[in-house]
Amino acid sequence: MKKTLDIQSMTGFAQGSGTLSDFSWVWEIKSLNSKGLDIRVRLPNGFSELEQAAREYVKKFFRRGSIGLILNITRAGLEQKYFINNSFLGELVLASEKLAKETGAREHSVDNLFSVKGVVEAEEMGPDPEIKVKRKLILESLEDTLNDLLSERLSEGQKIYQIVQKFLISLLKLIDQAEDIILNEKESLRNSILEKIDYVSKLDIKLPEERIAQEVAILLIKGDVREELDRLRMHINSLEELLANGAVIGRKLDFACQELGREANTICSKTNNIELSRIGIELKTLVDEIREQVQNIE
Numbered sequence: 283m284k285k286t287l288d289i290q291s292m293t294g295f296a297q298g299s300g301t302l303s304d305f306s307w308v309w310e311i312k313s314l315n316s317k318g319l320d321i322r323v324r325l326p327n328g329f330s331e332l333e334q335a336a337r338e339y340v341k342k343f344f345r346r347g348s349i350g351l352i353l354n355i356t357r358a359g360l361e362q363k364y365f366i367n368n369s370f371l372g373e374l375v376l377a378s379e380k381l382a383k384e385t386g387a388r389e390h391s392v393d394n395l396f397s398v399k400g401v402v403e404a405e406e407m408g409p410d411p412e413i414k415v416k417r418k419l420i421l422e423s424l425e426d427t428l429n430d431l432l433s434e435r436l437s438e439g440q441k442i443y444q445i446v447q448k449f450l451i452s453l454l455k456l457i458d459q460a461e462d463i464i465l466n467e468k469e470s471l472r473n474s475i476l477e478k479i480d481y482v483s484k485l486d487i488k489l490p491e492e493r494i495a496q497e498v499a500i501l502l503i504k505g506d507v508r509e510e511l512d513r514l515r516m517h518i519n520s521l522e523e524l525l526a527n528g529a530v531i532g533r534k535l536d537f538a539c540q541e542l543g544r545e546a547n548t549i550c551s552k553t554n555n556i557e558l559s560r561i562g563i564e565l566k567t568l569v570d571e572i573r574e575q576v577q578n579i580e
Contacts (some may be wrong), residue, residue, distance in 0.1 A: 288528040289436030292347040298427030300419055302412070304358035307420055308347040309351065309427045313435065314347040315578060323351045327403075328413070328509065343428045344435075345530045346580045353420065371401050371435055385512070435580070442575050443525060449572045450518055453542075453565065457511050460561045464508060506550050510545045514565070517541045521572075532579040539573035 292315045299308040321340050323333045332353070340349050374395045381387060396402055521538045524531045546569055548561035 288436065289439035289443050289525065289531070290344075290435040291442055291578050292435065292532070292580050294431050294434035294566075296427050296431035298423050298430065298432060300423045302416060302419060305412070305416060306356045306358070307416075307423065308354045308356075309359060309420075309424055309476055310354070311352075311427055311431050312349075313431060314348040314352045316346060318344055319344060320348040321351070322349070325353050326355045329353060329355070329417065329420070332417055332421065336424060339421070339424055343432050344580065346532060347435075351424070366396075367401055367403055371395060374398060374401070413425075416533060423547060439579060442578055446521075446525065446572055446575050448569050449575075450521060453514070453572075455519060455567050456561050456565055456568070457514055460507070460511055460558055463555065463557050463561070464506075464511075504580065507549045507558065510549050510552070514542060514545045530580050532576060535576035535579060536573060539569055539576060542569045543573070 293311060294313045296311045297308065299305075299306065319341065321337050323336050325336075336351055340351070378395070394523055517538055521535065521542075524534050524538065543566060544566035546562055549565065550559055553559055553562065
């Protein structure tokens with residue numbers, strides 16, 4: 283299997299900062315698993331205009347993941363002041379009282395209502411003549427921080443790649459063991475069927491030879507899992523090709539794992555051989571572990 287360099291995990295964290303005179307900022311970016319690309323941006327007062335640009339930056343770097351961006355601003359020598367939006371707080375209190383009467387639920391305490399967005403707000407600091415320069419520097423810092431997050435996601439992706447590779451090798455070993463069992467089982471299965479035919483013939487039950495041949499064929503087909511083993515190898519090859527090509531492959535890998543699991547389940551349900559059943563269970567366990575890993579891949 284060729285080692286790829288661009289498989290990304292969807293989990294990671296990065297932090298970046300900058301300063302300009304008595305003004306400083308810190309970006310905190312956290313990435314988690316997600317079916318698509320979910321971007322959440324939290325900005326301080328006076329910097330809301332950066333949100334759209336920040337979202338576009340994230341889209342340039344990533345295709346999947348729940349990405350949370352937080353920008354913290356510090357102004358040396360200036361103390362941020364806050365005020366309570368009494369009008370909004372009063373509306374919340376009345377709504378809480380009404381809801382409690384209608385449903386019998388407990389009223390929310392005023393302390394809890396303070397945590398509602400918009401109840402406590404920061405006072406505007408006044409016009410800033412350097413605001414354009416600061417916004418430009420903050421966005422440049424964001425790009426650097428996203429680069430750091432990308433590096434971490436790639437690093438985690440390589441770890442997942444190595445883990446999955448080991449699991450795939452273990453799967454192939456189990457398939458080899460299953461094929462050896464099938465080869466060794468042929469003679470014992472043949473003898474078992476002949477014994478059953480002999481037993482039926484002694485009961486003086488007259489059956490057409492064609493019917494006996496049909497029943498023998500059904501027994502042989504019912505317990506034959508070679509087709510499932512062949513398909514397992516095929517799906518493993520597909521997984522290896524996806525991993526070798528890299529890029530945004532998480533969903534395709536998950537689908538391939540579903541197919542692997544389906545074949546392993548079929549082996550467990552078809553075979554009457556204890557050793558093959560054991561191998562089928564081990565195959566299912568390994569496939570579940572692989573799927574757990576690939577669900578972290580972008």
